[in-house]
Amino acid sequence: MGPLTDARWMAAAIALGERGRGRCAPNPNVGCVIVRDGVVVGRGWTQPGGRPHAEAIALAEAGEAARGATVYTSLEPCAHVSERGPACASSLVAAGVARVVAALRDPDPRTDGRGHAMLEAAGIAVVTGIGADAAQRSLAGFLTRQALGRPHVTLKLGLSLDGAIAMADGSSRWITGAEARAHAHVERAKSDAILVGRRTAEADAPVLDVRLPGLEDRSPQRILLASRHPRGGGNDEEWITIASPSAIATLEGVDWLLVEGGMGAAASFLAADLVDRLLLYRAPVLIGGGRMLGEIGLADLAQAHGRWRLADARQLGSDRLEAYERVRL
Amino acid sequence: MGPLTDARWMAAAIALGERGRGRCAPNPNVGCVIVRDGVVVGRGWTQPGGRPHAEAIALAEAGEAARGATVYTSLEPCAHVSERGPACASSLVAAGVARVVAALRDPDPRTDGRGHAMLEAAGIAVVTGIGADAAQRSLAGFLTRQALGRPHVTLKLGLSLDGAIAMADGSSRWITGAEARAHAHVERAKSDAILVGRRTAEADAPVLDVRLPGLEDRSPQRILLASRHPRGGGNDEEWITIASPSAIATLEGVDWLLVEGGMGAAASFLAADLVDRLLLYRAPVLIGGGRMLGEIGLADLAQAHGRWRLADARQLGSDRLEAYERVRL
Incomplete structure (x- = not known):
């Protein structure tokens, strides 16, 4: 004892x-x-x-x-x-x-x-x-819900070495490999809800379910970040639409939120300082001229430092996963 | 024995x-x-x-x-x-x-x-x-000189998590920390020559020397990638100017070449498939909307895979160094 x-x-x-x-x-x-x-x-x-x-x-x-x-x-x-x-x-x-x-x-x-x-x-x-x-x-x-009145937010990004989440034409299947995608599906299963932006919902009509044997029933609620409802974004009844990142506070029954993209949604959440954990799946490839993270309201470089602390790192096939936690003093 | x-x-x-x-x-x-x-x-x-x-x-x-x-x-x-x-x-x-x-x-x-x-x-x-x-x-x-008739090329990049080498306004001091910069100076000392692009030479007027105690005399030859000589790029007599990446084959006494930037020079060398080793110093910061690697002539994502193999990885202070080698079959 x-x-x-x-x-x-x-x-x-x-x-x-x-x-x-x-x-x-x-x-x-x-x-x-x-x-x-x-x-x-x-x-x-x-x-x-x-x-x-x-x-x-x-x-x-x-x-x-x-x-x-x-x-x-x-x-x-x-x-x-x-x-x-x-x-x-x-x-x-x-x-x-x-x-x-x-x-x-x-x-x-x-x-x-x-x-x-x-x-x-x-x-x-x-x-x-x-x-x-x-x-x-x-x-x-x-x-996080108790302290800040909103869900804990994980932002997931699949990236190339040079920071692209997609080629210039938008294609992103596949930057990361099967092991990384399987890991990301476990992260979905551990979330109450998944959020994507309007363009991602329209372009990819993502199913956003958990495609892992034995975890099919763990698929989370789907949230859309958009000022209006998307065209063709899956079954309308299955989506909740919010107009801004701060509206996540109103989501009932959502303590664990996974933001899956695209870069617009990612930048909105980062600019609002509403990301608690970064989940970066990085593939050993160079894209060049691809789509990358947009403006997040950083005034100068000094401000960028000290905000993220490495919490986990592991190899997933040929990709590397790094998880960072937001340092809140 | x-x-x-x-x-x-x-x-x-x-x-x-x-x-x-x-x-x-x-x-x-x-x-x-x-x-x-x-x-x-x-x-x-x-x-x-x-x-x-x-x-x-x-x-x-x-x-x-x-x-x-x-x-x-x-x-x-x-x-x-x-x-x-x-x-x-x-x-x-x-x-x-x-x-x-x-x-x-x-x-x-x-x-x-x-x-x-x-x-x-x-x-x-x-x-x-x-x-x-x-x-x-x-x-x-x-x-590499014997087999391909040109120097071995290492491309060095200091990056944020989201792949930026500088903020949108060009500021890049400092993304990476003191330990990463010291390591990069050792890499300079192990090179016969260092190459930068015209914009980097003009904007930063980089000294490109080895600022490490005991290694001051190891500063390599300076090469400029430019169609014409830059304004204010240091003492003119100390620079050799080449007009394209393929001209590195003509550099006498240069078997180890370190390409230090900027992104234009990096993209030129990658597009010409003249990079043998990638040296990525990555800081745990997000920039958003920063300067990233430009077009490198990639036709599709499948083509990006299998080109780079992780050769070394280590922590340098709060930054992570990863070295990749070009897989040439």
Whole structure:
């Protein structure tokens, strides 16, 4: 039960929470592991639609084994009763757990420390902060909604070495390879909604679904950035249209938004400083004279520095993926 | 004296040869190590101006210890007598070495196997091919001149994530950081000549020297790509002007050419398929609407693939360096 062990169980809880991503908004995609005598007796993650919560699933699995156990959860157990279920903090008290390790305090004003207080009042040891960085990344959709009142935005770009997303004639099939496209489909599955610009919707009539075996049912809501509805942009009933990037705040049930293009939509979101994460798939090709990112309102070069921090990098076939996070001080 | 030992000594010889880069054209920057009973008794590399050769330096250092020793050299010892010195093959025979390990056969028609034949005729064991890939890279300037009748060309670009080399107003100080600039200065020191386009020469009046402690005397020849001589482009006497990329074949004493920009010069060299190596310094910034690579004559996307192979990648401060080699089948 030392710090190293706690960190490893927490990593497992956070990984379980990833399974709920893109399906449980507006609830956070929490993960939970219950451990007794070094053995996992319960596991859970927030279910599609947001209920049951991760802790409720894990407690149900553990049953009587939860008594005296340690509970690892990526977010503070909720303190509020809902018509859809009891407060997780109450359930944990009732189950007789001995210890709760939570990565983060829940900023939801209905909880915000009250979950931990309820546990401590019942004599349960509470430890916080373990795995906080990873949990913040894993729960960024919910946390961004709580802090900024809008979804977390990932901007995805498939690029050549010289920064082109398409040739001058618009052709872009394919700059990146099959492995990169498969990875991008997983990113879609982890999103509540995908957004494209009007020209992309009209030109490519993109299906924007998840084309991966076993994940076909994970296709997210489709959003269009346009002042008017497009011609031929798929089934009209399946699209939500917004007129400006700032309107993403009004999208209900969308905590994780993936902006897929084209360059016009990308530049609009960057100019509005509404991109939290850049996902760059870069192919080892040179295009020359291709379509590139337009004006994003940068006044001078000094202003460009210090805004993006490399968060992940990996090789995908012959392409390289780099993920950058917006540094917000 | 097994294969592993041979490979390690050869790597040392090739590394020594790197010390001659950018200073010994039209002669190859060969490196040489002489080993007797597991001890290095002589080391050498081609000297500035091309003479003495690496083997001559190493033999002079070894003296009598060369008798019965093994000689590691990145290129076949020369077979031709010059007014500037004897043939290295003859010198090795005279010194009584027992064995010569050469990474590559010398394509120079004056040698081209005759060096190895002279050694074997004198009863010296000759082994070839060990470290061939690394030697080809290290001697690419000389080998490109021999095979294609022109210098080896490295194109250097400092880029943003979105492929801009400058903002729309032309400002580019600084996209990349101090570590990347220092690395680029080492690349200058390893080049016989640096080329820029007319606009870059006029706008930046670049000094194009090597600003690194101890390497000030390694500043290469300056070449201008322009139909006419520029205004204010530094001291006129120090520049050679060529009118098109293909004219690099006429540059005497230039086996290693570094093309530094701007985008016009870069596009000209790429369109002419005269770039052998891409050196991309990429900063974690987004510019938007900046200056990017122009038309390079690509007919379709399929044609872009398979041309560039990643040869090196490393982090330089907050920037990333990637080196790509042109795949020539």
